[in-house]
Amino acid sequence: MAPSSARPRNVVAEVRAGRSGGSASRPKRRGGSAWESVRAFAGTVVLFLLLRTFFIEAFRIPSGSMIPALLVGDWLFVNKLVYGPHIPFTQVNLPGYAEPKRGEVVVFESPYQADEAAVGNDPTPTLVKRLVGLPGDTVHMRDALLYVNGVPQPQGFGADRNPKGDPNEYSPLMDWQREHALAASRFGGAPAQPTHDNWGPVVVPAARFFMLGDNRYNSKDSRYWGLVPRDNLRGRPLFVYYSYDPESGRALPFLTSVRWGRIGHLIR
Template sequence: MSRFRHTVRELARNVLPVVAVTLGTRVALAEPYHIPSGSMEPTLLVGDWLFVNKLRYGPHVPLTHVSLPGYAEPRRGDIAVFVSPPQDPSIRMAPDEITPVLVKRIVGVGGDTLAMRAGRLYVNGVAESRGATPASDFTREPLPIFAWQHQLETSSASTRPTLHDWGPLVVPRDMYFMMGDNRDDSVDSRFYGPVPRANLRGTPTVVYYSYDTEAGLDWFRAVTEIRWRRLGTWIR
């Protein structure tokens, strides 16, 4: 019995510090994240694995609503990993994924006035430099899920918002409007609203692994279809 206790004691002495350091690093410093959809193409691809810098915005304390101070505030243009506000069942990737962890780009911060006209985003009245996305029947269709926007819209807003035509609306204080770079294949703040500051978890920094999820054979593509050129790519 004493030998068993000695073995348990030795295991605890050698293993627990490693576990504590690993968990502490994951909670406070960096955490891996993989890209499951094409909403951020061409910046991020399906099959990319990223390191997320959690120190930038301040690490979140698990099982609480507390976040420690970070060394930078979220800025317009940042790519951010965040916990989604509750999503309507019609847009969930899975029925039980009510508040999934997502990655999108911050296009508006508190106080910004945003609008989209014919697929081009306007921030505080200035059109972004990227071109407008070609319209389709889907992008012209007013959907009931966009009705939440009426709560934040200005008096000159469109009465029937669509994916390509909505706003102007004002982003509330301490909230962030998120959009995917692949605008017509992204479920983002247009559908579920601005994201509270407390929901932000960090910024992806580098692609440490990537493979083509469509090429090659099932079960082998993670080894045979590695995108070698993307390894070590810094994310901007």
């Protein structure tokens, strides 16, 4: 037979040719991988900010004004969508899916507090209180008992164990009530000088709310800084996702004084 004209393949030469610029694919540059990481991180940050602004945000309870419903050291998740999320750095509130109800615990931006500004504190802090007066309600207090539209509103379980203070305590901050208090009504007239346990009747105007802390003698609330505008509402607490006792006296209380029984506690 005549010898074949085909030459034998030189595999080694072909591999070398591929390495030196043949058709073999080149490895991706490291810069592309870094850019993908930056994009992934930026996307995560944007998603977090969207969730925090419009849906759910975490809050910490720094004071005892809502004991026993909320304790110092409770960390809460707050539903910001319910009343309509507030767009940061603007005066715009988007529509929510529910209206505030009497008796709910609410997170809101405080009305301006000139006394706090005078000592260098935040004059409009974010607060959490219980909504006790809706627009159109007549609210007043006699001998520490709250009345709404003439109906007594005893506090819930555990509130009676909160420490009591001076029932005749008076603060000039309460003088805002004179503008809204009734000189005469079917519930009686407002006292000449409102005190901690005796004030009103006050009629809550449109688009305003009256807030009180559950720990009445340790709460600076609507009795002092006035009515809360509807646009100041920021959300409704859902549940406690973490809690520890910062006053336990133990080292590292956020690790050694965890209130395990509070975790998952629904806010009512």
